[in-house]
Amino acid sequence: MKHSWNKLSTMISGKRFLIKKIHIIEDDIDIEGNFDTPPLAQLTMEDQIFVAAFVKTHGSIKQMESIFGISYPTVKNRLNSIAGRLDILDIEIEIKEPVSTILDRLERGEIDTDQALKEIK
Numbered sequence: 001m002k003h004s005w006n007k008l009s010t011m012i013s014g015k016r017f018l019i020k021k022i023h024i025i026e027d028d029i030d031i032e033g034n035f036d037t038p039p040l041a042q043l044t045m046e047d048q049i050f051v052a053a054f055v056k057t058h059g060s061i062k063q064m065e066s067i068f069g070i071s072y073p074t075v076k077n078r079l080n081s082i083a084g085r086l087d088i089l090d091i092e093i094e095i096k097e098p099v100s101t102i103l104d105r106l107e108r109g110e111i112d113t114d115q116a117l118k119e120i121k
Helices: 004-012 045-056 061-068 072-085 099-107 113-120
Strands: 019-024 029-035
Touching: 045 061, 045 072, 061 072, 061 099, 099 113
Parallel strands: none
Antiparallel strands: 019 029
16 A cells, blocks of 8 residues: 555546545445545645655755755745645734754845844844
């Protein structure tokens, strides 16, 4: 059963699908009905891998840059794009950027010292 999701993903080729039957192996029970897939499962395989890598790196954008060979803004844009497609929570969340990330941006020359100090406060 390992990696059966990959076979399913290939079969549906990114098309939306509905789950009609679920089998609980431990109890040998079948449940039939119309079940939507979870929001994360509705992402493309590439986006699922990106999210998994983000979780495995404990949210380190610096490591994501290294793993995927992309820039800080590209990582942020991709995460924002994925978040926009996940209809899990219907709330706005303001996340303050960690000081280390601000300092990384300063080091790369993406912001100047005044901007870095402003963002840290």
